Amino acid sequence: xxxxxxxxxxxxxxxxxxxxxxxxxxxxxIATLLVGLVVSPKLIAPIGAVITAVFAFLWVRDVMRERxxxxxxxxxxxxxxxxxxxxxxxxxxxxxxxxxxxxxEEIDRFPRSKFLEGATLGLGAAIGGLVTVPAxxxxxAPAFLxxxxxxxxxxxxxxxxxxxxVVATFLxxxxxxxxSRRTAYVRNNGLLRNLPSFTILSNRCAHxxxxxxxxxxxxxxxxxxxxxxxxxEVRLIPTLPxxxxxxxxxxxxxxxxxxxxxxxxxxxLDRYEYSIRNGRLWLGxxxxxxxxxxxxxxxxxxxxxxxxxxxxxxxxxxWLYPVDPPHG
Amino acid sequence: MAIQSAPPRTKKKSARRKKLEAAILYPIDWxxxxxxxxxxxxxxxxxxxxxxxxWMQTLGSATLTAFLVQALTGVILAMYYKPDPENAYKSIQHxxxxxxxxxxxxxxxxxxxxxxxxLMFMHMGRVFLFGAYKYPRELNWIVGVLLLALGMxxxxxxxxxxxxxxxxxxxxxGINLNGTAPIAGPFxxxxxxxxxxxxxxxxARFYSLHMLLIPGGIMALxxxxxxxxxxLGVTSPPWSADAAGRERVDAxxxxxxxxxxxxxxxxxxxxx
Numbered sequence: 001x002x003x004x005x006x007x008x009x010x011x012x013x014x015x016x017x018x019x020x021x022x023x024x025x026x027x028x029x030i031a032t033l034l035v036g037l038v039v040s041p042k043l044i045a046p047i048g049a050v051i052t053a054v055f056a057f058l059w060v061r062d063v064m065r066e067r068x069x070x071x072x073x074x075x076x077x078x079x080x081x082x083x084x085x086x087x088x089x090x091x092x093x094x095x096x097x098x099x100x101x102x103x104x105e106e107i108d109r110f111p112r113s114k115f116l117e118g119a120t121l122g123l124g125a126a127i128g129g130l131v132t133v134p135a136x137x138x139x140x141a142p143a144f145l146x147x148x149x150x151x152x153x154x155x156x157x158x159x160x161x162x163x164x165x166v167v168a169t170f171l172x173x174x175x176x177x178x179x180s181r182r183t184a185y186v187r188n189n190g191l192l193r194n195l196p197s198f199t200i201l202s203n204r205c206a207h208x209x210x211x212x213x214x215x216x217x218x219x220x221x222x223x224x225x226x227x228x229x230x231x232x233e234v235r236l237i238p239t240l241p242x243x244x245x246x247x248x249x250x251x252x253x254x255x256x257x258x259x260x261x262x263x264x265x266x267x268x269l270d271r272y273e274y275s276i277r278n279g280r281l282w283l284g285x286x287x288x289x290x291x292x293x294x295x296x297x298x299x300x301x302x303x304x305x306x307x308x309x310x311x312x313x314x315x316x317x318x319w320l321y322p323v324d325p326p327h328g
Numbered sequence: 329m330a331i332q333s334a335p336p337r338t339k340k341k342s343a344r345r346k347k348l349e350a351a352i353l354y355p356i357d358w359x360x361x362x363x364x365x366x367x368x369x370x371x372x373x374x375x376x377x378x379x380x381x382x383w384m385q386t387l388g389s390a391t392l393t394a395f396l397v398q399a400l401t402g403v404i405l406a407m408y409y410k411p412d413p414e415n416a417y418k419s420i421q422h423x424x425x426x427x428x429x430x431x432x433x434x435x436x437x438x439x440x441x442x443x444x445x446x447l448m449f450m451h452m453g454r455v456f457l458f459g460a461y462k463y464p465r466e467l468n469w470i471v472g473v474l475l476l477a478l479g480m481x482x483x484x485x486x487x488x489x490x491x492x493x494x495x496x497x498x499x500x501x502g503i504n505l506n507g508t509a510p511i512a513g514p515f516x517x518x519x520x521x522x523x524x525x526x527x528x529x530x531x532a533r534f535y536s537l538h539m540l541l542i543p544g545g546i547m548a549l550x551x552x553x554x555x556x557x558x559x560l561g562v563t564s565p566p567w568s569a570d571a572a573g574r575e576r577v578d579a580x581x582x583x584x585x586x587x588x589x590x591x592x593x594x595x596x597x598x599x600x
Contacts, residue, residue: 063351064344064347064348064351140519142522142523142529143518143519143521143522143523144515144518144519147523147524172525173527176527176528177413177414177528178413178414179413179526179527179528179530180525180527208500208501208504208505208508209500209501209503209504210497210500210501211497249497249501307514308504308507308508308513308514308517308518309504309507309508310504310505310507310508311507311508311513311514320510320511321510321511321513321514322511323511323514324514325514325515325518325524326524327524
């Protein structure tokens, strides 16, 4: 096929408009405008804008220009079906279009397509699992693994006068920062069999975890800030919780031993384990308490592993929480 | 005949006008030819609905609009918000007090959250009172309930993000409430916290849930919800004569001018 000379009238020649050069000018105008905005907004940018506008106008005019419409060509026709058609074969005669399978087994034999289908689905599931399992594990596992308690230095035990409660505020995990600030109510119970005894109540309400407050004066003016090394501080404020402790959220009330006396809490206040090292009071793990009998150094504490607020640790309802996640 | 004797009302368009129209329609045609999107949108939006649909039936669209407002304002807030314990509250203060229009977008997101929840309940109430949850629309009710649950999870996870005292303690209480569920509760609460205690990861965790996971679920479910609406059609109100299978009674022409205020019964299409 040789290229026909000239554009008019040839059947091979598609009726496309000739390439227009106006878009090139338009692009140059835009580029000038953008460069001008950076280099010289007052001189070059307006020039670019003018170029853009002029070429935009020319381009649009070019597009809108009337063009010779395509020549209508009568479609070529040709006689078809010169041979007479054979009469259709009745449905109940002649050969079957598809031969009947000889036995039942033959119907199920599409091994390759079945294999490919299974392989595709199986591979897809395997790949999906390979991706999903680690991702899900990463979302869930860190919340449960490697949970540990940090011991906290509360300063010399001489800061705690016998028989009085002190509001102690400290960081449980200095690496985590302020978010790990906790409060405990510490009372020096004096000596028990020549060993110092302390009652250290967590301020976390046993209902839903709000901060329990002392029902009595808090002596802010007697606040003491104890440096405990590594730039850490412990704030100690004496208090006189004559009415025990109360929760501002839902009105749970506790006595000075942490026993629930009113409101929705399901058990007594949690307590901290403690140790004395070189005359300093160190906090250890937190544990949950069912009930406390007696007072101060002679208290008998029903001790349980730390449970979440609202969880029963004793009685029938404790069966609702057979397994607890590791708290550390 | 009368129709033939009347002159054709539309003037023949000039060739120039035709060209202009073609130039305007060209991109639309281009898109339609390659994607069928225009036809799809037409199919989705220009639907036949019962003649006696009610203003109450716009509550679903209103809920969708509220969600879109939340999505848009949330995406913009995410440009300025910093989800870690040290900076979260500071960045909220920065958004509210320093950034231009930050107070407005944050306010839209904060109040829009309540609007979204309220509209969901109103839409649910409409569906319930109209009996629109019945066969064959039960599945759409179920999807709607899942959407309500996810919407409330959005409220819960979003509440922590300002990281002020209200946010912090409300989240503590909320997480511990989850923790009191039998057997699985303690695990659920520890998963939400990202550890035994609220820590530095908790807020980022809630942020991720709030802006990625749950909205993704909501969008997918909204898509399914709308698909079912399109497939099953809009319900008639309970007072609909059509839906009850009764013949339309053409009401006498309205004379008191209060037709829109009182609803004496099913109205016919007397105006048409």
